[in-house]
Amino acid sequence: MSWMTEHEDPYEQYDESSVRERPNPKANRPRSKQRPEHEDAVTGIVTAVDRGRYTLAVRIDEQDEAIVTAARARELRKQAIVAGDRVDVVGDTTGETGSLARIVRIQPRTTVLRRSADDTDVVERVIVANADVLLMVVAAADPEPRPRLVDRYLVAALDAGITPIMVVTKTDVADPEPFLANFAGLDIEVWRSSIDDPPVEALRERLDGHTTVAVGHSGVGKSTLVNALVPEARRAVGHVNAVTGRGRHTSSSTVSFKLGSGWIIDTPGVRSFGLGHVATANVLRGFPDLAEVAEDCPRGCTHLVDEQYCELAIAAADGRLEPRRVDSMQRMLGTLVAAREQRHQE
Ligand SMILES: Nc1nc2c(ncn2[C@@H]2O[C@H](COP(=O)(O)OP(=O)(O)OP(=O)(O)O)[C@@H](O)[C@H]2O)c(=O)[nH]1
Numbered sequence: 001m002s003w004m005t006e007h008e009d010p011y012e013q014y015d016e017s018s019v020r021e022r023p024n025p026k027a028n029r030p031r032s033k034q035r036p037e038h039e040d041a042v043t044g045i046v047t048a049v050d051r052g053r054y055t056l057a058v059r060i061d062e063q064d065e066a067i068v069t070a071a072r073a074r075e076l077r078k079q080a081i082v083a084g085d086r087v088d089v090v091g092d093t094t095g096e097t098g099s100l101a102r103i104v105r106i107q108p109r110t111t112v113l114r115r116s117a118d119d120t121d122v123v124e125r126v127i128v129a130n131a132d133v134l135l136m137v138v139a140a141a142d143p144e145p146r147p148r149l150v151d152r153y154l155v156a157a158l159d160a161g162i163t164p165i166m167v168v169t170k171t172d173v174a175d176p177e178p179f180l181a182n183f184a185g186l187d188i189e190v191w192r193s194s195i196d197d198p199p200v201e202a203l204r205e206r207l208d209g210h211t212t213v214a215v216g217h218s219g220v221g222k223s224t225l226v227n228a229l230v231p232e233a234r235r236a237v238g239h240v241n242a243v244t245g246r247g248r249h250t251s252s253s254t255v256s257f258k259l260g261s262g263w264i265i266d267t268p269g270v271r272s273f274g275l276g277h278v279a280t281a282n283v284l285r286g287f288p289d290l291a292e293v294a295e296d297c298p299r300g301c302t303h304l305v306d307e308q309y310c311e312l313a314i315a316a317a318d319g320r321l322e323p324r325r326v327d328s329m330q331r332m333l334g335t336l337v338a339a340r341e342q343r344h345q346e
Pocket residue numbers: 169170171172173193194195196216217218219220221222223224225251268269270
C-alpha cells in the first residue's frame with residue numbers, strides 16, 4: 001500500500017535531478033538560484049501517490065486543466081505528501097506524456113487523517129490531507145460488519161476534526177438494523193445502500209463541495225459505490241491516475257476523483273485501523289455519546305475497567321448509558337494502554 005510504505009520510497013535515489021526536464025513554455029523568467037519563493041509555481045492537488053511519483057491535478061476547471069506527474073523537490077524529501085495535499089509545483093506542468101514537474105511546497109493542511117499499522121506502532125501514516133468528510137463504508141453482511149472497526153474510524157475522524165458519515169451497503173443481503181443499534185445513541189448520519197438501489201444521486205448531492213475520504217474493510221463494496229458516484233466523464237480523469245495508481249496494483253493505492261465541486265478519495269480496503277498515534281485522552285472524543293456523562297467522572301479517571309468510581313461504568317450499570325458502548329470504549333482504551341505499555345518495555 002503506497003501510503004503505508006511511503007517512508008521506504010524506493011524511488012528516492014531517482015530524484016528529479018536524474019530526469020531531464022523539458023523547458024516550461026510558460027516560464028518566461030530566467031532560471032536563477034535566487035528564487036526561494038518559486039514565484040512561477042502553480043497549485044496542484046495530489047490525486048495519487050505511487051512510489052515517489054505524484055499525480056496532480058492542476059488548473060482544475062480551467063481550459064488547460066491537466067493531470068501532471070511530479071517528483072518532490074529534494075528539500076521536501078522527508079515530508080510525506082499524500083492524496084488531498086495542495087502543493088506548489090514548478091517545471092513542466094503541461095501534463096504531456098513523459099513530462100515531470102517538481103513539487104516545491106506543501107500548503108498548510110486543514111485536516112490530516114492518520115492511521116498506524118497497529119496500535120503498538122508509533123509511526124503513524126498520514127493517509128489523506130484536507131478531507132472534511134470520512135465516508136465509512138460498512139457491509140450489512142459479507143463481510144460481517146464490525147462495530148469495533150467503526151469505533152476506530154470514529155476515533156480517528158473525530159480526533160482529526162473530520163465529519164464521519166456511514167454508508168451501510170448490501171442491505172439486500174442482510175438487515176442492517178441490528179448492527180446499527182450499536183450506534184443508536186450516536187448522532188451520526190447513516191445511509192443505506194443495496195445492489196439495486198444505491199442512493200447515488202442523494203449522496204452525490206450530499207458530498208458535493210466536500211473532500212471526502214472513503215474507508216472500509218476489503219470487500220464491503222466501497223469501490224462499487226465510489227465508481228457509481230463518480231460520473232463517467234470524471235472517471236476518465238481518474239483513469240489517467242489509475243495508470244500510476246490502481247491500474248498497477250489493484251485496490252492497493254489511494255486514488256482521488258472529482259465529485260461535483262469536491263473530491264472523493266478512495267483508500268485501499270483494510271482489516272485494521274491502528275490508533276497508536278491517538279492520545280488516550282482523545283479516545284473519548286470518538287464516543288461523543290459518552291462524553292457528557294464522563295464529565296462527572298472523578299478527576300484523573302482513566303475510564304478503564306478497573307476504575308471503581310468511573311461514572312461511565314456506573315451509568316452503564318444503572319441504564320443511563322448503553323452498556324455495549326461503554327464496553328467498546330473500555331476495550332479500545334484498554335487495548336491502546338496495553339499497546340503503549342508494551343512499547344515502553346521494548
Ligand atoms: N449484494 C450486494 N453486493 C454488493 C453490493 N455492493 C457491492 N457488492 C458486491 O460486493 C463485492 C465487493 O465489492 P467491491 O466494491 O469490489 O468492494 P471493495 O470494498 O472495494 O473491496 P476492495 O477492492 O477489496 O477494497 C463485489 O462483488 C460487488 O459487486 C450491494 O449493495 N449488495
